[in-house]
Amino acid sequence: MEARPAVDDAALGREALGVLEANWTGAGTVPAPGLYPHQWSWDSAFVVIGLARHWPDRARDELLSLLRGQWATGMLPHIVFHTREAYFPGPSVWRSQEHADAPDVGTSGLTSPPLQALALWWLYKHTGDVAFVRRAYPALVAQHDYLATARDLGGAGLAAIVHPWESGMDDSPAWDEPLDALPMISWGHHNIELEERHPASDHDRYVWLAMRYRDAGYRPGYLRDEHPFAIEDPMFNGIWLASCQALAELAPLARADPVPHAEQAERIRQAMLDRLWDGCFYPRDLRTDRLIKVCTVGAFGPLLDPGLPTDHLHTAVEMLESARFMGAAGYPVPSCEIRAAQFDRTRYWRGPSWVNTNWLLRRAAAVHSLDQLGQQLTNGTLRLVRQAGFRECFDPFDGSGRGCRDFSWSAALTLDMLADTVVE
Numbered sequence: 018m019e020a021r022p023a024v025d026d027a028a029l030g031r032e033a034l035g036v037l038e039a040n041w042t043g044a045g046t047v048p049a050p051g052l053y054p055h056q057w058s059w060d061s062a063f064v065v066i067g068l069a070r071h072w073p074d075r076a077r078d079e080l081l082s083l084l085r086g087q088w089a090t091g092m093l094p095h096i097v098f099h100t101r102e103a104y105f106p107g108p109s110v111w112r113s114q115e116h117a118d119a120p121d122v123g124t125s126g127l128t129s130p131p132l133q134a135l136a137l138w139w140l141y142k143h144t145g146d147v148a149f150v151r152r153a154y155p156a157l158v159a160q161h162d163y164l165a166t167a168r169d170l171g172g173a174g175l176a177a178i179v180h181p182w183e184s185g186m187d188d189s190p191a192w193d194e195p196l197d198a199l200p201m202i203s204w205g206h207h208n209i210e211l212e213e214r215h216p217a218s219d220h221d222r223y224v225w226l227a228m229r230y231r232d233a234g235y236r237p238g239y240l241r242d243e244h245p246f247a248i249e250d251p252m253f254n255g256i257w258l259a260s261c262q263a264l265a266e267l268a269p270l271a272r273a274d275p276v277p278h279a280e281q282a283e284r285i286r287q288a289m290l291d292r293l294w295d296g297c298f299y300p301r302d303l304r305t306d307r308l309i310k311v312c313t314v315g316a317f318g319p320l321l322d323p324g325l326p327t328d329h330l331h332t333a334v335e336m337l338e339s340a341r342f343m344g345a346a347g348y349p350v351p352s353c354e355i356r357a358a359q360f361d362r363t364r365y366w367r368g369p370s371w372v373n374t375n376w377l378l379r380r381a382a383a384v385h386s387l388d389q390l391g392q393q394l395t396n397g398t399l400r401l402v403r404q405a406g407f408r409e410c411f412d413p414f415d416g417s418g419r420g421c422r423d424f425s426w427s428a429a430l431t432l433d434m435l436a437d438t439v440v441e
Contacts, residue, residue, distance in 0.1 A: 026438065029399075029402070029403060029431065030432055030435050032407070033067075033428035033429070033435075034071065034072070034428075034432070036407050036423045036424075037064065037067075037075075037425060037428050037429060039423065040423065041075070042100055044082050044099040044100075045097065045099050046061060046079055046425050047100075047425065048060040048421070048424060048425050049421035049422070049423055049424045050421075050423060052421055053421070054103075054104055055096050055098050055099060055100060055104060056083060056097040056098075057095060057129070058083055058086075058093055058094060058096070058097070058129040058133070059129040059130050059185045059373075060425055060426050061080070061082070061083045062080075062133050062135070062136040063132070063373050063376070063430055064076070064426065064429045065079050065133075065136040065139070066135075066139045066140075066376075066430065066433055067426070067430050067432045067433045068429060068432070069139050069143040069144065070143045070432070070436045071432050073140065073146070076140050077146075080133065080136065080137065080140070080153060081152075081153070082099070084153065085097070085122055086120055086122055087120065088116075088119055088120065090163050090167065091160050091161075091162050091163030092118075092160070092167070093128055093131070093133065093163075094113075094125045094126065094128060094129075095128055095129035095182055096124060097123075098122065098124065099122070106224055108123035110227065110228065110231075111124065111125045111126050111231060112231060113126060116234070116235055118235075125182075125227075126227065126230060127179070127182055127183050129183055129185055130183075130184070130252065131161065131176075131256060131257050131260050132256050132259075132260060133157055133160065133260065134157045134160075134161070134260035134263040134267070135256070135259050135260045137149075137150065137157060137263065137267065138263035138266060138267055141267065150270045150271055151270065151271045154264070154267055154268070154273065155271075157260075157264060161257075161260070161261065161264065161278070161281065164176040164257060165281060166237070167237035168237075168240075170240060170247050170303055171249060171292070171301070171303050173249075174287070175249040175254050175285060175288045175289065175292065175293075176249075176253060176254060177248060177249055177250075178248050178250050178253055179230065179244050179246055179247055180223065180230070180246060181196070181223060181246075182223065184250050184252065184253060184315070185252075185253075186313070186314075186315060186352065187365065187366060188219065188364065188365045188367060189311075189313050189352070189353070189366040190311045190313065190353055190357065190359030190367055191248075191250075191299075191300050191309050191311050191313050191315060192248070193311070193359065194309055194311075195246055195248065195304065195309070196219060196222055196246075198245070199225070199226070199245055199246070200225075202221040226244075226245070226246055229244065246304070247302075247304055248300050248301065248302055248303065248309075249288075249292060249293060249303065250315060251289060251293050251298035251300060251316055251318045251319050252314070252315035252317075252318030252377075253315075253318070254285055254288075254293075254318065255298075255319040255321045255322060256318060257285060258285040258289075258322050259321040259322070259380075261279070261285065264278040265278035282322075286319075286322055286324055289319050289322075290326070295308055295310075297312055297316045297333060298315075298316045298317075298318070298319050299312070299316065311353070311354075311357060311359060312341065312353075312354040312357065313353045314342075314350055314371075314374045314378075316336075317337055318377070319333070320333055320334070320337075320378065320381035320382075320384070320385070321377065321381045321384060323384045323385065330385060334385075334390065337350065337390075341356055342354060342355065346370070346413040346414055347413065347415065347416060348370050348397050348398075348400065348401055348411060348412075348416050349370060349375050349378070349393065349397040349398060349413075350375055350378060351368055352366045352367065352368055352374065352410075353366070353367050353368050355368075362412050362414060363419065365410065365420070369410035369411055369412060369419055370410060370411045370412075370413040371409075371410045371411075372398055372401070372426060372427040372431065373426045373427075373430060375394050375398040375430075376430040378394055379394040379395055379398075395434050395438065398430075398431075398434060399434055399435070399438070400416065401416050401418075402427060402431050404416055405418035406418055406422060406423075407422070407423055407427040407428040408420060408422060408424060409422075409424045409427070
């Protein structure tokens with residue numbers, strides 16, 4: 018484990034702000050220097066949340082920078098390319114500039130967990146900036162309309178992800194089964210640092226999936242009828258539900274009707290219960306019409322729903338606190354259940370703990386007034402960054418840092434958690 022001097026909360030907060038300043042490009046915040054040189058959508062939403070109480074002007078700039086990458090379809094891409102730094106797959110692979118619906122700035126052709134409306138609500142909650150709500154609200158309504166139309170591939174009210182990258186949890190063992198059903202591919206173009214996270218064969222399949230979608234013109238009809246990877250993911254849809262509820266609360270400020278957003282949240286809730294629940298929430302593979310019975314941290318995404326039925330809530334929280342997850346680890350929350358054959362404490366989303374999913378579960382605990390759970394998540398997460406720094410992820414047993422250093426969402430969400438630990 019990395020040695021790290023103890024720091025007080027004020028010093029830790031200054032360090033976090035320093036990381037975010039260093040990772041700002043002038044047009045957006047990169048997730049980390051080096052490996053991630055562009056703006057990632059999910060990461061930026063967490064940056065907005067973390068800066069809302071500390072640097073609201075930068076938080077607004079961050080969200081606007083991301084929204085400049087939005088397609089005319091409403092799709093908010095998972096990467097916006099603001100710099101010329103090399104990255105694979107970069108603009109030459111995605112070829113967004115060849116698509117009539119794409120913006121002037123280069124982007125990927127995939128989306129990511131739709132956390133942006135919740136981030137806008139968080140920013141409004143802490144700033145009261147109605148003018149900015151009115152400015153950003155229409156773009157986020159368009160994003161949600163895109164998910165409800167182009168991505169309801171199962172026809173039941175849930176959005177489907179069509180690539181592991183869209184989940185935000187790229188190498189989760191939940192994707193092993195659908196990836197194994199794809200042909201073996203070898204492109205011969207590998208990023209050595211990425212290969213430490215994914216086997217080369219998986220990364221090649223990721224690129225192959227992206228290129229198939231690109232070559233089909235990024236058409237929704239192709240996704241519905243032909244694309245071989247289509248998953249209804251509980252974390253993605255739990256986040257979408259929470260963002261629908263955020264838009265319902267923001268709608269009156271934007272002089273809009275909140276009812277469609279509340280109705281969308283209700284459809285998502287019912288569909289998750291009907292289609293994804295079997296003792297916990299599992300992803301559904303639309304190509305086999307079967308649940309993928311691997312329990313990961315994604316299973317707890319639906320806890321973000323304040324309307325989750327009590328029995329489902331209690332069962333999910335019991336599992337979270339059990340020896341399958343938090344009960345057997347020294348730090349919250351392992352990204353895969355510890356007893357699973359696929360669990361690996363060293364590999365990315367197959368075991369390590371992450372600040373962003375800890376924050377989401379902390380938010381879920383607040384939604385359900387689970388104060389003790391929320392405090393446990395806060396204390397454990399802050400303990401990780403105090404001893405190992407703002408790392409990409411952490412060993413859930415000994416707390417050692419893994420992946421990139423100076424990771425933006427780890428720094429940003431640390432700021433948010435520190436703000437709640439101040440004693441009045």
